[in-house]
Amino acid sequence: MFLASTPEVIYRDPWNIPFEQRISRLQTGDFRVAYLYERPDTSTFRYRVYNMIQALAHSGERVSATFFSEAELDDVSRALPMLDALVVCRWRYSAEINRVITKARFCGKKVFFDIDDLVFDTDHVHLVLHTLDQSLKQPQVYDHWFAYCGRLGGTMRLCDEVIVTNDFLAAHATAFSGKRVHVIPNFMNDEQLAVSDAVFEAKRASDFARSEAFHIGYFSGTPTHRRDFRIASAAIAQAMRAHPQVRLRLVGFMEPDPALNEFTDRIETFPLQDFLNLQRLIGAVELNVVPLQDNTFTNCKSELKYFEAAAVGTVTVASPTHAFRQVLTPERGYLANEQDWETVLNSLVASRHTYADMACRAREHARDAYSSRNQGHRILAVLRS
Amino acid sequence: MPTDTKATSLIKRSARVVYRAVPLGVEQKMRLKGWMFRNFRPAFERTRAYQAWLTYEQLHGREVETGNREANVTTLLSARFPYLRPLNVFLVTRAERRLTIVTDSINLGSLFGGVGTAVALGAAIARHLGIALRIVTRTEKPNQSNIPAILDAFGIDWPGNIEFAFAGVTDPFHQIDVGPEEMFLTTSWWTTWSVRAAVGATPITYLLQEDERMFYPMGEEHLRCSEVLADPDIRFVVNSRLLFDHLGTSGAENVNRHGVYFEPAFPRETYYPEPGRSGAKRNFFFYARPNHERNLFYRGLEALNGALEAGILHPDEWDFHFVGGRMPEFHLAHGVRPRVVHNLPWQEYASLVRRIDLGLSLMYTPHPSYPPLDLAASGAVVVTNRFGNKSSLAAYSPNIITTDVSERAIIDGLRQAVDLVHTPERRTANFEQSGLNRDWNKAFETILTERPR
Numbered sequence: 120m121f122l123a124s125t126p127e128v129i130y131r132d133p134w135n136i137p138f139e140q141r142i143s144r145l146q147t148g149d150f151r152v153a154y155l156y157e158r159p160d161t162s163t164f165r166y167r168v169y170n171m172i173q174a175l176a177h178s179g180e181r182v183s184a185t186f187f188s189e190a191e192l193d194d195v196s197r198a199l200p201m202l203d204a205l206v207v208c209r210w211r212y213s214a215e216i217n218r219v220i221t222k223a224r225f226c227g228k229k230v231f232f233d234i235d236d237l238v239f240d241t242d243h244v245h246l247v248l249h250t251l252d253q254s255l256k257q258p259q260v261y262d263h264w265f266a267y268c269g270r271l272g273g274t275m276r277l278c279d280e281v282i283v284t285n286d287f288l289a290a291h292a293t294a295f296s297g298k299r300v301h302v303i304p305n306f307m308n309d310e311q312l313a314v315s316d317a318v319f320e321a322k323r324a325s326d327f328a329r330s331e332a333f334h335i336g337y338f339s340g341t342p343t344h345r346r347d348f349r350i351a352s353a354a355i356a357q358a359m360r361a362h363p364q365v366r367l368r369l370v371g372f373m374e375p376d377p378a379l380n381e382f383t384d385r386i387e388t389f390p391l392q393d394f395l396n397l398q399r400l401i402g403a404v405e406l407n408v409v410p411l412q413d414n415t416f417t418n419c420k421s422e423l424k425y426f427e428a429a430a431v432g433t434v435t436v437a438s439p440t441h442a443f444r445q446v447l448t449p450e451r452g453y454l455a456n457e458q459d460w461e462t463v464l465n466s467l468v469a470s471r472h473t474y475a476d477m478a479c480r481a482r483e484h485a486r487d488a489y490s491s492r493n494q495g496h497r498i499l500a501v502l503r504s
Numbered sequence: 505m506p507t508d509t510k511a512t513s514l515i516k517r518s519a520r521v522v523y524r525a526v527p528l529g530v531e532q533k534m535r536l537k538g539w540m541f542r543n544f545r546p547a548f549e550r551t552r553a554y555q556a557w558l559t560y561e562q563l564h565g566r567e568v569e570t571g572n573r574e575a576n577v578t579t580l581l582s583a584r585f586p587y588l589r590p591l592n593v594f595l596v597t598r599a600e601r602r603l604t605i606v607t608d609s610i611n612l613g614s615l616f617g618g619v620g621t622a623v624a625l626g627a628a629i630a631r632h633l634g635i636a637l638r639i640v641t642r643t644e645k646p647n648q649s650n651i652p653a654i655l656d657a658f659g660i661d662w663p664g665n666i667e668f669a670f671a672g673v674t675d676p677f678h679q680i681d682v683g684p685e686e687m688f689l690t691t692s693w694w695t696t697w698s699v700r701a702a703v704g705a706t707p708i709t710y711l712l713q714e715d716e717r718m719f720y721p722m723g724e725e726h727l728r729c730s731e732v733l734a735d736p737d738i739r740f741v742v743n744s745r746l747l748f749d750h751l752g753t754s755g756a757e758n759v760n761r762h763g764v765y766f767e768p769a770f771p772r773e774t775y776y777p778e779p780g781r782s783g784a785k786r787n788f789f790f791y792a793r794p795n796h797e798r799n800l801f802y803r804g805l806e807a808l809n810g811a812l813e814a815g816i817l818h819p820d821e822w823d824f825h826f827v828g829g830r831m832p833e834f835h836l837a838h839g840v841r842p843r844v845v846h847n848l849p850w851q852e853y854a855s856l857v858r859r860i861d862l863g864l865s866l867m868y869t870p871h872p873s874y875p876p877l878d879l880a881a882s883g884a885v886v887v888t889n890r891f892g893n894k895s896s897l898a899a900y901s902p903n904i905i906t907t908d909v910s911e912r913a914i915i916d917g918l919r920q921a922v923d924l925v926h927t928p929e930r931r932t933a934n935f936e937q938s939g940l941n942r943d944w945n946k947a948f949e950t951i952l953t954e955r956p957r
Binding site: 242243249255438439462 | 666
């Protein structure tokens with residue numbers, strides 16, 4: 120574990136901005152964009168709405184953007200004449216959203232549908248359920264997921280164009296909707312980068328000083344990731360067996376796999392964290408593991424687990440899904456085929472002398488490619504297209 | 505899919521240990537089993553053993569409180585043949601084609617010759633077609649890290665990802681996704697049956713490495729196995745010309761009509777002689793699997809013991825290694841205690857085989873089986889038995905002595921073998937004249953070109 124530490128961040132959702140402030144901010148720019156999201160949260164909303172708005176603000180262009188939620192749809196409808204573009208983000212079909220999109224399109228406003236997962240095509244529902252280890256015994260599970268995906272697909276079809284996170288997902292969105300699809304990858308916001316910079320600088324100032332314990336971190340610890348984690352669990356258990364100094368850090372409420380039962384005294388579990396303090400926990404471990412199943416659904420996912428770790432100087436090992444194959448070059452991290460996790464983990468635990476170099480390269484890459492300060496023009500180009 | 509609690513797993517494991525160890529007769533053990541199943545039903549009701557017991561009880565008119573409705577034919581068949589239930593699949597749209605190998609297990613206890621061959625063949629086919637590869641296991645969750653060593657030992661290059669999935673025989677909610685052009689490589693008649701029941705015969709290539717009818721007495725399993733062998737829509741790939749010819753002359757001509765064969769290979773990087781240190785004892789290898797009838801453990805033991813008693817093998821000259829399965833502790837003639845090894849990782853097995861001077865490996869079926877060939881490829885002299893058209897294995901190696909399966913004949917074979925071990929020039933000359941295949945890529949060439957699709 121890295122010895123350098125930074126103080127805990129007192130977290131508050133940075134998007135708690137009153138409606139009046141948001142509406143007046145919207146009127147400051149020459150090009151005005153409204154993002155719609157049902158209820159702000161720390162996952163998709165943060166990446167696809169909050170971060171996008173922040174990036175547009177950093178673009179240096181005279182663009183203003185804000186967000187509205189479900190309770191504010193009537194206000195959105197009234198504000199439509201002043202808008203130039205509307206981005207509807209992962210919004211389930213309803214009469215109300217249909218009304219807003221219909222009006223926007225009739226008013227000549229381009230409407231984009233933004234989605235970050237393959238959850239708009241009911242053809243893939245069974246695969247999604249299987250990947251997320253959902254119970255197939257309960258009819259309500261099918262009811263929920265077919266409705267969820269069907270509704271998202273329904274909203275997508277109402278919009279003019281689509282925005283997604285990577286080109287693998289883009290191909291599926293194109294095939295489903297027949298619409299023009301743009302790629303805007305996920306990236307980090309200023310708040311996340313600030314905390315990450317502090318974590319990294321503390322590590323660098325200490326020359327990446329470490330304790331005897333070697334920490335492997337898994338930061339997707341929810342039950343929907345059980346099948347993913349199982350890909351590497353036997354290999355992690357073997358690494359812990361072979362190397363008594365190895366510890367496992369689990370963030371989330373997933374039960375550790377039975378393969379790890381004999382090592383419970385070396386497993387640290389943390390509850391789900393806010394996105395700022397999560398960076399501190401990631402920064403403390405030597406290895407961030409991202410095992411993923413290899414299928415159509417998982418190949419649509421983004422590489423955010425890489426750049427979040429890279430930003431705090433932590434090296435990543437990931438399964439070779441589409442996004443990670445693009446980004447995890449040998450200079451920045453490691454890919455592990457499902458049959459090779461044991462070999463890869465054992466070699467990484469045993470040999471760490473190139474760590475600092477790789478961590479620095481990955482961090483530099485993450486800040487260049489995944490910062491809100493560098494994305495505004497790209498987003499604007501899409502919205503103006 | 506709900507997994508066993510710790511308590512349930514503990515009950516199941518303890519029950520197995522108690523059942524095997526308790527010194528009771530069969531009838532008493534059945535009563536004990538019945539007591540366990542009645543009183544701890546939730547822990548066992550998803551196991552094959554429970555389903556078989558339930559059917560047995562019901563067939564004998566004994567009522568069992570199950571909370572379930574009365575069985576119909578489908579449920580009875582499902583209880584009697586749980587491993588023949590259709591593989592639980594769901595269709596996905598998938599751009600990339602894939603070959604799925606279906607086998608019982610790839611874990612240590614299962615990972616000898618046959619399974620390794622299946623993995624190597626599957627990888628070779630998938631590489632030839634430029635498609636993805638997946639391994640699905642049915643009785644044990646797969647230990648993925650066993651595979652790279654297998655592919656390495658077979659000299660089959662596979663740099664990409666291999667997917668793994670567990671589709672447990674007894675759990676109906678262990679599903680696997682399949683694409684519209686999924687291909688399957690099955691490894692036994694029961695995995696073939698299960699896959700065929702799910703997706704039909706057309707996508708199946710069945711790797712046949714033994715006359716599996718011989719696993720059974722004349723009855724239900726034998727019948728169903730025969731039916732699979734008679735399916736004209738399945739493609740068969742048969743391990744060895746001996747087995748291929750045997751099947752063609754024993755009522756399985758369909759396999760010849762719709763199949764191809766290959767000869768197994770023994771790469772020089774893994775199989776080579778590793779002579780012992782000067783002055784050290786020689787090493788004797790007995791393929792010892794008491795729980796696999798066709799390996800004739802007890803016949804081999806009789807013969808080995810007889811050879812010791814007759815002075816053909818001297819305890820001062822030989823260390824004895826019994827390799828394959830668990831067995832109780834015992835001693836042979838002259839107080840010889842063999843070293844018993846089982847569940848050897850692949851590399852350790854190969855390392856042991858390289859140091860063997862003489863092996864005894866019996867197989868009461870037409871297939872040569874791998875241990876005699878492993879041993880001969882590593883420079884050992886081997887005694888094995890004839891069976892049907894398996895009259896001589898000298899074409900593989902002149903160091904393989906094939907005898908009748910009587911105790912006397914095997915002892916005579918051991919005498920000849922010991923003489924050969926004591927004649928190193930002849931032993932070495934025989935080794936160099938070996939007709940064994942040494943390259944799996946060459947071994948599979950015919951399969952890749954002749955196997956349709």
